[in-house]
Amino acid sequence: MSFPTIKLNDGREIPQLGFGVFQIEPGDTAEKVKAALDLGYRHIDTAQMYGNEEGVGKAIADSGIPRDELWITTKLNNDGHGRDTAVSRLDESLTKLGLDHVDLYLIHWPQPKQDRYVETWQGFEDAHTAGKARSIGVSNFQADHLDRLAKETSTVPVINQIEFHPHLVQRELREYLQQHDIALEAWSPIGQGKGLLDAPELEEIAERVGKSAAQVVLRWHIQLGNIVFPKSNNPERIKENSEIFDFALTEDDLAAVEKLHTGKRIGPDPDDFG
Template identity: 60%
Template sequence: MAPTTTTVPEIELNNGTTIPQFGLGVFQIPEEDTAEAVRGALELGYRHLDTAQMYRNEQGVGEGIRQSGVPREDIFVTTKLANDAQGHDPAITALEGSLQRLGTDYVDLYLIHWPLPAKHLYVKTWRAFEEITRSGKARAVGVSNFQPAHLDALAEKTDLVPAVNQIELHPYLQQAELREYHRAHGIATEAWSPIAQGEVLGDDVVKGLADKHGKSAAQVVLRWHVQLGNIVFPKSVTPDRVKENIDIFDFELDADDLKAIETLEAGHRTGFDPDTFEG
């Protein structure tokens, strides 16, 4: 399949590192299928890959990168700390394991996967992340699923502002207040579950906009994310869908389209609540 000619925009993070605004997520892709999915995406022009220790497919991500022939320095790789590895020393040791599985000397972004507030470890973990950035083994560090109270705790007790916060975000859970917090503090917003596990694709508003623009429902929602300024990385192992997903830079939603999607806010989560989830 021919590579896309699309140029994906890049966003500058608060430490000067740049990240492609669009990428491939590998959540729930089995290890044995991951290398092929990654290689195929890279052949189509993707340059941003999002994995995690808990996904158990980092080795496949690394193998897909090697098979693709794309230079490592041209690819932005994110991984996330496993919940059972929180704490200062475990977080550092866990990254060493990720680097070994990925077959690389560094990751571009290392995230605390969940705050797990009842365990009271995320501040200690973040201090380890500060050390990791100084070591050069992660070009940037951030968090995932953090609420304002968790981010405030980091600001009060540590010196480094997270580069990103990766959160569940889709038309049924638009996270306007949290996104505004990010803007005010220089934190980039990354969206996981960007199409709400497919739930929004049958929505009449979304389908109407798809008809209007001659695009698929998924393309409309992914374009909405990009226009909001979100970093987004939908997951798919189907080559045609992977190609379709990134083909969103040749049209634009207008102000009325954006307002129509804004009305879909429902406070609906497809995943866990960060305030109560304990891994």
């Protein structure tokens, strides 16, 4: 099984569907990543903050899958801001992952009150030049943070990984990213089980198309052009999450899902966090 890809502004292509390992216990990570790889996933999203990069690395090593067929993302921990530290922390991640490069390295949170994300981004540019990170991007950045990077550095992030789901449709930020050719990667794409999937509108669409509510939401993301990497500990759910390319939502369906927007966040406000 192969998944569609999204072409990034640096010319590289990322699988549009990946597997996320947020909140997967370190001791269980290798097993869960192996299950995903066996099902055809080739895009794995981890982070220094998650504490499970070693498990991802073990699954990669045991898989026998050629390195150039995999897309591996990790993210800088919040205590690693700074030009030199951003690079040294990536070196630590590469050791844990057993790799000589990652496909994507992200600043996990901008922490604007610390006012260090610009110098940190310069470290990311250094890592990219050195070949340690083939693509570089950000996570949880607001438009004003991105504007500042554009003014003070020379590299446009390929991706902004943000909280994005039907309860939080960040229309203005999504439009900004489209205008600046920055891909949108959605974390918590199905709302972390906090009531979203019980919406009658989703249940009606799911029944009509013969899919689950979660599959409907993931398909909504795909048709919007988002990159998604749902996390699950359940092998059947991991499989179900991949079965979203054999149906399509209508324009009315897409609009109905977007109307579920409440503006309520699951995670912290990026302007205040850190």
